[in-house]
Amino acid sequence: MALDQPMFDLRELQLAARNHGVPLEALRYPITPVGLHYLLIHFDIPAVDPGSWRLDVGGAVGFPLSLSLDDVRARPQVSVPVTMECAGNGRAGVSPHVVSQPWVLEAVGTAEWTGIPLRGLLEDAGLADEAVEVVFEGLDSGIDGGVEQHYARSLTVGQAMADDVLLAHTVNGDPLPPQHGFPLRLVVPGWYGMTSVKWLRSITAVREPFAGYQQAQAYRMRRSEDDDGEPVSLIAPRALMIPPGIPDFLTRARLVDRGPVRIEGRAWSGRGDIVGVEFSADGGGSWAEAELGESAGRHAWRGWSYLWEPAATGACELCCAARDAAGNRQPPHASWNVGGYANNAVQRVAVAVR
Amino acid sequence: MALDQPMFDLRELQLAARNHGVPLEALRYPITPVGLHYLLIHFDIPAVDPGSWRLDVGGAVGFPLSLSLDDVRARPQVSVPVTMECAGNGRAGVSPHVVSQPWVLEAVGTAEWTGIPLRGLLEDAGLADEAVEVVFEGLDSGIDGGVEQHYARSLTVGQAMADDVLLAHTVNGDPLPPQHGFPLRLVVPGWYGMTSVKWLRSITAVREPFAGYQQAQAYRMRRSEDDDGEPVSLIAPRALMIPPGIPDFLTRARLVDRGPVRIEGRAWSGRGDIVGVEFSADGGGSWAEAELGESAGRHAWRGWSYLWEPAATGACELCCAARDAAGNRQPPHASWNVGGYANNAVQRVAVAVR
16 A cells, blocks of 8 residues: 555444445446445444334424324325435545544445425424424434434424425335334435434424534534534535446456446535536546436436546546536545545546556 | 554455445344345446346256246245355454455344255256366456456365255345345355355356365465465354443444343354353453354354343453354454454453443
């Protein structure tokens, strides 16, 4: 390895061994098979008895609810394909090194989630006028940053009442498997995955902004330890390619046969529709527009492809960069923040053409 | 981290991010949900069109066969629960450090595989008397140890004709997902997972022992680079516990409340039935027999439990060790070989009792 490559300690390895990423060749599937979708499990996967499980909806509401899984399934159902990405995706590439879940680029997936719209449930519960946020708490618990907690996050009332925010009991047509939040999870399209609380046990409307650890300390774009930072929220644009050719087992380096090579991938953004993907075969020195393909839905990634004709044999660095309708383009290199969040620098794939 | 802890490079991290391990709390399930079963994918997951896919059975046989997936499904079917473990499980714990897929302890899973007995297929193909081995080749290809190859492994004729060796198209009642070898894979109960070739494209009876890379170079217990070593074969005994209490996110260290704690886990061996599991709360200084529970099948792991009553608050190291009917017991510390294979040293879980 080059001397400037980062090294990872046993804490990081343990997290990488637990938390699954999508192998990049699986970007070929518009809907990611469930066992290939990325997973970030903060604590342990809880054991849940679906018969005794309840979702409590309370706090600043007129009509507190306690729903069984059958109650949830009896309400009107919707299905929404959603691309979800971990806020820490790309963390292994930031410098100085940030010690946490060390994602390279694989913390993403697209699934079709089926469940009930959150807005209708909050309306039925009679959300009070003075409610400012809605807190979602999971059954999973542990210690993070020295604080013992159940995993919990909040949305403002406006965010919670948005279209297509749902409580999902089904993924890709099957009941949620344990690792995806069985029996019920929140799904917030367009937001990084920390927002989509798994193993839901309660939804609580509150009159003051939620100050829980995962909201007030973690998941903030902090420039230093003293900086409060802005909250991490919508997914920044990213394009990924399926690395072409064949891999070396140990290094994952790619060997590509000369001749036209169809490069394919997916691109997504939570901040605006994808309007372009560019491809470079010289490490970002020159760029060409890729062809955009179909999207699996308005909250799902969009396919793209580029017919690359290698000019010669030898080493080159392939890159891709997405642009969204809000005017965002992926940067060439990672920016840094304390948590190593939202690093959407362009993907770089070293290949040897033969 | 302690100064004697290993560090891992980007090659190892990339492999850890691709290849999924089972989160240890998922040992609670007698049959591992498919998305939690460990995966070791040497190269890329191949894209397979099930309509044009064929399994070719040839070489030293009287009646070469070319089977479609429908042909496979039309034959008599069997279902077998099998505990499968990667030969590299525990590699992160060997010293000196071995650079490859850096499993901690999570490269295991138990699935119910459904398919056709291999023996019947080989009989129908008219295996020749002079055949000595049967070679299984996958559709996945890449470079390993400098050698370009399709992944391939062999069994002796005796091993291939054994009971319960099957060609599986279904796992836990569903068609194989891409990552588990769609549309058809070999499953060899009792053997480390490298034997159970995925994405099968051919089965070839040969008159000389197979000398392919994964058989003759990799997966051998070599004491030095010059040592040919014995082949890695049957799974050594291992017990794992579900780490009790709650975890710290970053370190995965456990905090356990005082009072009786039911420790639960699974134990397995490919070398003989599990006849005992021992538990220690003092790092292996003293041991007590755990209770053995049910097995999910003759090739599947066996549950075990132990009611631990912590003597005091503070730090302690929990261990478990399995024994099998062939007289094997897990060693207290890892032994070393060039490939870092078959390290079945006892699990050690640091906990703080409060």
